[in-house]
Amino acid sequence: MTPARKPWLAALLSLVVPGLGHLYAGKAKTAVLVAVTAQAASWLSLTFSVLMPPSKVTATLFVLVPIGTLLAIILHAGVTSRRADLAYELRPYNRWYGYLAAVAVLLTWHLTMHALARKTVAEAFRIPSPTMEPVLLVGDYVLVAKLPHSLVRPEHEAIVVFRSVEAPTPGLNIVKRVIGAPGDTLQMAHDTVYRNGKRLSEPYKAPASARSDDDPSMLQQIRAWQLPHYVGPDVSRYRPTAHHWGPIVVPSGYCFVMGDNRDESYDSRYYGFVPVANIRGRPRLIYFSRDRQFGTIRWRRIGQSVH
Numbered sequence: 001m002t003p004a005r006k007p008w009l010a011a012l013l014s015l016v017v018p019g020l021g022h023l024y025a026g027k028a029k030t031a032v033l034v035a036v037t038a039q040a041a042s043w044l045s046l047t048f049s050v051l052m053p054p055s056k057v058t059a060t061l062f063v064l065v066p067i068g069t070l071l072a073i074i075l076h077a078g079v080t081s082r083r084a085d086l087a088y089e090l091r092p093y094n095r096w097y098g099y100l101a102a103v104a105v106l107l108t109w110h111l112t113m114h115a116l117a118r119k120t121v122a123e124a125f126r127i128p129s130p131t132m133e134p135v136l137l138v139g140d141y142v143l144v145a146k147l148p149h150s151l152v153r154p155e156h157e158a159i160v161v162f163r164s165v166e167a168p169t170p171g172l173n174i175v176k177r178v179i180g181a182p183g184d185t186l187q188m189a190h191d192t193v194y195r196n197g198k199r200l201s202e203p204y205k206a207p208a209s210a211r212s213d214d215d216p217s218m219l220q221q222i223r224a225w226q227l228p229h230y231v232g233p234d235v236s237r238y239r240p241t242a243h244h245w246g247p248i249v250v251p252s253g254y255c256f257v258m259g260d261n262r263d264e265s266y267d268s269r270y271y272g273f274v275p276v277a278n279i280r281g282r283p284r285l286i287y288f289s290r291d292r293q294f295g296t297i298r299w300r301r302i303g304q305s306v307h
Helices: 007-016 020-024 028-051 056-082 096-120 216-229
Strands: 122-126 140-146 159-163 173-180 185-189 192-195 245-249 254-258 279-291
Touching: 007 020, 007 056, 020 028, 020 056, 020 096, 028 056, 028 096, 028 122, 028 140, 028 279, 056 279, 096 122, 096 140, 122 279, 173 192, 216 245
Parallel strands: none
Antiparallel strands: 122 140, 140 279, 159 173, 159 279, 173 254, 185 192, 185 245
8 A cells, every 4th residue: 555646746747748647646547538638629729720810819729728728637637636545556557667658658649649730730930030020020939830732832922931942951941931933934123023024012021221242152152043044135144143133934843932021031042942842831820929139028919910
C-alpha cells in the first residue's frame, strides 16, 4: 500500500503531458480520453480560426480554447487524484517503467498530431523583420492557413508563406506578396511595377527611399538570373537594378514575390522566381502583436485580417 495520490503532482504531470496526471491517479481509460480531447480542442480552434472571418473573437478563441482545455485537464487531474482512495494501491503502470512508457506514447501522440495539424490545417508564425511593413509589423503573430499543393494558385497580390529557394537556407519560411503569376510579363521602372503592361497601384506598399544599388555583386546577381527571362530589345545593354528592371516573363510553375517594404526586402528581385510548390500557405489573421522595442501589446492589431 502507498500513500494517497497527491493532487498537485497529478496537476503537474498533466501540465507536462496531458493525460499523464490521470494515469498517475489510476484512471488509464480517462488518460487516453484526455489525450484525445486535448488534441481535438487544438484542431477545432485551428479549423475555426481558418474558416471563420478574421476578428478579435476569432483570435481570442484561437488562443483561449487550447489554454482553457489544458487548464480544465489540469484541474480535473487534481480532483481525480484527490478522490482516489486514501491508501492507493499501485497499478502496474504506476511503476517508473510504466510512466516512462506512458510519457513516450502520450508525447509521441501529441507531437504527431500537432505536426499533422500544422501541415494540413494551420500554423502560427511570428514576423521577425520589417520587410512586409506596413501590413505586417515586427512582432506580429499570424495564423497561416495551409493549402494542398494541388489547390495552390499564386493569386495576384496574395500574401504567401513559402520555403526559401536559396541553398544555404532551404528550410527557412519567408513571407512575401505575389506580384507575378505564371505567364505574366513584369517590369519595374523607378520603383513602379508594371504587370502585362499595366501599372500596379500597390496601396499596400511602403514609401521607397532614394537609396541606390551600389553593390556590384548584387547587381551582377540580379542580371544573371534575369537574363534567360528577359524579353527586352537589347540583351547586351541590359543592366537591371532592384529599382529598375525587366521586362521579364514568369515561367510556368513559378511566381514572382516581393516585400511591401521594398527598401528592406530581399525578394525575387535578387534570388529569382519561387516555385509554386514551395508555397506553404497564406497568413489569415493576426492573433497577437507585441512591440518588441517598447514591450507593449498592440491590442488594435489583434484579430485583423492579413491581405
